[in-house]
Amino acid sequence: MIRAVCFDVDGVLNREPGGHGVLSPDDVVLLPGAAQALRLATEAGYLTIGVTNRPQLAKGMVDAAGLGRIFGRLETLLAREKAWLNRIYYCPHHPEAGFAGEVAALKIACRCRKPGPGLLEEAARDLNIDLHASAMIGDSPRDIGAARAMGIRIYGVETGAGFAGSDLRPDALFAGVADAVRFITGAAS
Numbered sequence: 001m002i003r004a005v006c007f008d009v010d011g012v013l014n015r016e017p018g019g020h021g022v023l024s025p026d027d028v029v030l031l032p033g034a035a036q037a038l039r040l041a042t043e044a045g046y047l048t049i050g051v052t053n054r055p056q057l058a059k060g061m062v063d064a065a066g067l068g069r070i071f072g073r074l075e076t077l078l079a080r081e082k083a084w085l086n087r088i089y090y091c092p093h094h095p096e097a098g099f100a101g102e103v104a105a106l107k108i109a110c111r112c113r114k115p116g117p118g119l120l121e122e123a124a125r126d127l128n129i130d131l132h133a134s135a136m137i138g139d140s141p142r143d144i145g146a147a148r149a150m151g152i153r154i155y156g157v158e159t160g161a162g163f164a165g166s167d168l169r170p171d172a173l174f175a176g177v178a179d180a181v182r183f184i185t186g187a188a189s
Contacts (some may be wrong), residue, residue, distance in 0.1 A: 011160015060101030115145025
């Protein structure tokens with residue numbers, strides 16, 4: 001079995017733009033240390049997996065082609081720094097109705113929307129990941145919930161949404177994603 005570091009995307013690798021989130025490729029701005037974190041994980045023998053909620057699809061704010069362009073921009077920026085995600089898993093659903101242009105078929109409660117464990121389950125199944133030898137890095141209680149539901153270690157970063165107002169706490173908290181990966185891979189100095 002293979003070990004992996006699973007990364008939430010916005011607030012961990014990409015700047016959290018606020019508002020309705022990332023709506024166009026121009027909203028994708030790598031956080032300091034993001035590419036370095038992916039390189040460190042890869043060099044230590046971990047797969048690098050993105051796991052992200054994308055409710056903008058259900059809300060009708062982004063279509064599948066637009067999401068492809070957003071992820072393409074993320075992958076291009078990472079590749080320019082010789083880094084990559086082996087795969088990106090995303091949830092397109094959002095359970096609440098009432099958005100102009102929403103996509104009715106995606107307005108469901110699902111298992112894949114974090115804090116549900118569905119994205120991690122899918123990654124583990126598809127890629128033969130040993131979750132007990134793996135870890136997740138996130139910036140919100142949703143990430144903690146998904147990781148805990150799968151029994152995976154969860155490390156937080158201070159670059160995104162934050163954990164204020166929640167009783168859930170990550171196993172450890174780091175200033176940024178590169179520090180978290182250094183800790184996970186044992187390369188902390």
